[in-house]
Amino acid sequence: MKLDFTNLVEKYSKRVMNTAYGVVGNWQAAMDVHQDVFLAIWKRWHTYNGDTNWDGYLYRTTIRKAIDFAKKSRR
DSSP, X not given: OOOOHHHXXXXXXXXXXXXXXXXXXXXXXXXXXXXXXXXXXXXXGGGOXXXXXXXXXXXHHHHHHHHHHHHHHXX
């Protein structure tokens, strides 16, 4: 089953926020990471097919974006 982008955001938004918060430690930063995650997905949306494992993909993307955000914030 292929999700449309709006449904993907609605379904996984809370999970992305909670994961990002766990890495960056505050809600404002988590909201920024959340936006970065879904913006990155939107930019590549045309390349996805119905076989994408969204749980794993979103988790990895969120962790990567949160770590990058935390590193930039420390500078």
